[in-house]
Amino acid sequence: MKIFHCDHCENLVFFENIRCLRCDHALAYLPDVSDLGSLEPAGEKLWRSPIGLGRRTYRLCANYSLENVCNWAIPAGDSDPLCQSCRLTRVIPDLTQAGNKEAWYRLEVAKRRLVYSLAALGLPVQNKEDDPARGLAFEFLSDTATTEDKPVLTGHANGVITISIAEADDVEREKRRLAMHEPYRTLLGHFRHEIGHYYWDRLIQGSERLDAFRALFNDEQTDYQEALQNHYERGAPADWQQNYISAYASAHPWEDWAESWAHYLHMTDTLETAAATGLSLKPRRRDEPTLKAAKALPVQGSIDQMVENWLSLTYLLNNLNRGLGLPDGYPFVLSQAVIEKLRFIHERVGECAE
Numbered sequence: 490m491k492i493f494h495c496d497h498c499e500n501l502v503f504f505e506n507i508r509c510l511r512c513d514h515a516l517a518y519l520p521d522v523s524d525l526g527s528l529e530p531a532g533e534k535l536w537r538s539p540i541g542l543g544r545r546t547y548r549l550c551a552n553y554s555l556e557n558v559c560n561w562a563i564p565a566g567d568s569d570p571l572c573q574s575c576r577l578t579r580v581i582p583d584l585t586q587a588g589n590k591e592a593w594y595r596l597e598v599a600k601r602r603l604v605y606s607l608a609a610l611g612l613p614v615q616n617k618e619d620d621p622a623r624g625l626a627f628e629f630l631s632d633t634a635t636t637e638d639k640p641v642l643t644g645h646a647n648g649v650i651t652i653s654i655a656e657a658d659d660v661e662r663e664k665r666r667l668a669m670h671e672p673y674r675t676l677l678g679h680f681r682h683e684i685g686h687y688y689w690d691r692l693i694q695g696s697e698r699l700d701a702f703r704a705l706f707n708d709e710q711t712d713y714q715e716a717l718q719n720h721y722e723r724g725a726p727a728d729w730q731q732n733y734i735s736a737y738a739s740a741h742p743w744e745d746w747a748e749s750w751a752h753y754l755h756m757t758d759t760l761e762t763a764a765a766t767g768l769s770l771k772p773r774r775r776d777e778p779t780l781k782a783a784k785a786l787p788v789q790g791s792i793d794q795m796v797e798n799w800l801s802l803t804y805l806l807n808n809l810n811r812g813l814g815l816p817d818g819y820p821f822v823l824s825q826a827v828i829e830k831l832r833f834i835h836e837r838v839g840e841c842a843e
Contacts, residue, residue, distance in 0.1 A: 490605065490758055492765040493525040496539045504605070505598055507553070507560045517549060517562035518601075520573050520608070528562075535565055550575055558594040561601070574604045576616045580628035582654050589631065592657035596629050599677045603684060606758050611842030613691065617648065625687055629654050643679055645686035652679060671737070672820035678751060685750030689743065692837050702746070705830050709742040716741040732826045749830045752821070753838070756799050756831075763802055770801050778804045792835040796828055 493502050500511035502525055507516055514527040519538060526538030528547070534554075535546045545564055550572035552559035561572035569576060577600065582589035607614050617624040630641040631654045641653040655661045656676055666674035693702050703709070720740035729739045738748035763780070770780035778801035781794075803819035810818045823831075 490602070490762045490765070492762070495527055497527040504602065505560060516560065517547065517553065518560055519547065519562055521545075521564060523605075523608070526562075536562065538562075552597070558590075558597045559601070573614075574601045576618070577604070577614075577625055577627050578629065579617065579626045580630065582629050582631050586631070588658075589654065592631075592654040593629060595657040595676060596652060596654065599680050600627060602677055602758070603680045603754075606754055607684070609761070610757065610838050612688065612838065613841065623691065624648055625650070625684075627652065631655070643683065645683045648687060648690070650680075650683045650687065652683070671735075672816075673735075678755075681751035681754040682747045684754075685747035686743065688750060689746050692841070693746075698837065701833065703742070705833055706742040706745045706749075709746075711741060713741055713743065717744075730822050731824050734821060734823070734827045734830075745830070749827065750834055753831055753834045756795065760795065760798055760802065763798075768802075770805060780805070792828070792832045795835070796823060796831070799823075 490504060493504060493506075494500065495502050495509040495512060495514060495516065497514045498509060498512040500509050502509055502516060504518065504525065506525065508514070509516055509527065512527075514529075515536075516525055517528055517536070517538070518524075519526050519541060521542060522540055524540050526540040528536040528538055531537035531546045534548060536549065537544070537546050541547065547562040548565050548567075550559045550561045550563055551570040552572070552575045553561065559572060559575055561574060563569065563572050575597070578597070582593050584590050584593070604614060615624045617626040626649045628649060628651045630651055632640045641651065641655075643653050643656060644651055656665075656679055662674055662676070693699060717740055720737070725733070725736035725739040729736050733739045733745060733748070734752050735748050738745040768780065770778055772779055780798050780801035800823065806819055807817040810816065
């Protein structure tokens with residue numbers, strides 16, 4: 490994520506902001522220029538931004554102007570009432586139920602960060618209406634009295650990503666994290682993991698890359714449900730850290746890919762933020778980590794430099810957390826086998842960006 494400033498007064502603003510706290514200008518994210526812009530009225534329900542293309546006018550996404558769960562704008566010539574990100578959501582929670590509006594907001598915030606990253610990496614993002622066969626859709630579902638025996642599960646199937654809105658509740662998500670013995674569980678992490686399954690279908694399935702995938706991740710034709718059952722009954726292999734980014738990744742090649750893909754998005758987004766702030770580490774000793782601030786997206790460089798910067802950045806992150814009495818922000822180990830899997834993903838993403 491890059492760093493944003495109000496183009497009217499240069500105040501620091503954030504990706505989710507809808508108003509500048511210094512000059513009080515309304516703000517909106519403008520996907521056509523990949524930036525957060527201040528807004529000036531330009532007619533009935535129309536806006537113009539100093540950073541817009543030419544004299545282009547914009548409308549606010551309906552989920553911005555009516556529901557207050559979005560902060561994106563749409564070029565006025567686009568007849569769709571929803572922005573690029575909100576069009577991907579085809580089922581929202583029942584807003585008559587207490588707490589569901591707040592959960593929907595948190596889900597959309599995480600999804601917009603995901604969409605930003607995918608667009609920045611040059612990955613294809615089409616919704617199901619525009620591309621029924623290969624498009625993407627999100628369904629945000631909640632457990633009800635009729636589903637108590639079969640709760641909503643977060644997952645992916647044929648381009649449809651289902652997210653249980655319980656994951657938007659910090660307390661409930663922490664309970665699940667502890668119950669599943671996971672060192673790391675976040676709402677954004679769910680989005681990044683499930684989108685990995687989607688891109689396996691788009692980039693790997695039935696392609697000439699399948700043999701290379703199997704050489705690194707093993708044969709995905711292994712029975713998926715049986716593999717998951719074995720994982721939950723027996724757990725991960727004792728030496729899983731030598732070959733996998735997480736214990737869950739050892740369950741099946743599809744989960745290995747999705748966990749590695751999510752990790753790649755963690756890395757590119759966080760490294761972009763570090764680069765945008767000009768962060769660098771200048772060690773006093775040769776055995777201390779060095780972080781070289783990049784000038785471009787990590788995907789545009791080598792995976793080896795990316796990993797080197799990532800290890801340095803997470804060294805800093807974990808030590809900052811420990812100084813605050815918090816758990817490590819990055820409780821993972823990158824083995825050489827995992828780095829090779831990340832290299833494979835890096836190369837596939839690079840092909841999309843070409």
